[in-house]
Amino acid sequence: MPGIEKLVPTLASLPRREYSDLIRQVDEQRRKAAEFDSADDWPSNAASRDEFAVWIARRHFAIDKGIVRILHLPTGAPVDEVRLLEVNALAQLPEDAPVEAVDFMPDIEGVSYSLYVADVTPRQLEEILGGRLALPDGWQLAGHQELSAAER
């Protein structure tokens, strides 16, 4: 596949009609591919906490190009709470400030889990893994699960 730097001028030089047809074809193919990805649907009310965490992670990976890793930290969390540590290589985060989690308030029919997310930079994750930077109050790294992008 040609690199983006070659692709952009090639596409830019296409006649308007040809370009519109191409975009339609590409969009159709992307949608077909997405139909095979069940994570595109809203999670059901039968989803376990771990399944819900996986769904959230896949969605976050898919929409935010800055996220490079997501860790699920279930140890010590209330049974209806998902805690995610999201490593973001693009977001400008205050590196010297304490790591804070915020309530993402998901609102999905039949799903009652709460979701707290703490964003960190790759350097902050290294500090956390090395025990030099504290997680938000009550959060524990022990037993963490690394969640993957699956489809981006």
Add this chain to the structure above:
Amino acid sequence: MNEQQRLYLVQARSDWRVHRRLKSEPVCHRLHYSQMCTEKLAKAFFWRSPGAGNLGHAAFVKFIRAIATNQNVAKKLGWNDARSFREWIKDVSDLAYELQALAPSLANDGPNPEYPWPRNGPQHAPVEHDFAAWRRIQTANGRHLWIMIDKVLENFDEWF
């Protein structure tokens, strides 16, 4: 809604009203107010929990990520299909990064809507600059982002 949320919300609404009054002014002023409005809107949302104090300028991208898991808001915005909503949010997230990066402290001494740059030897002024972010906001996805901001500001109390 707690008092911190209310304070950020009223300021975001005011920024948005100013943004709308700037239609005949150079683009930099509209970008400036839209950047400030979106940051405050995001902070109004996240101040529901106490960890919002350290969000800095990087709040709006996070807000878009939170909206992506809100089926109620998706429906209210007219997205009945989860896949289409996800695709739209993905594009909007990229726009949100661009808007957020306009804050002078995040612009890395490059284009921003407030001050001439580079700081130590200015060569460009915002009023004369052709902002790539503005061109992208003129696309269909960008216009829908504007509509979303409008609706969220108007219905914040009911939706969240």
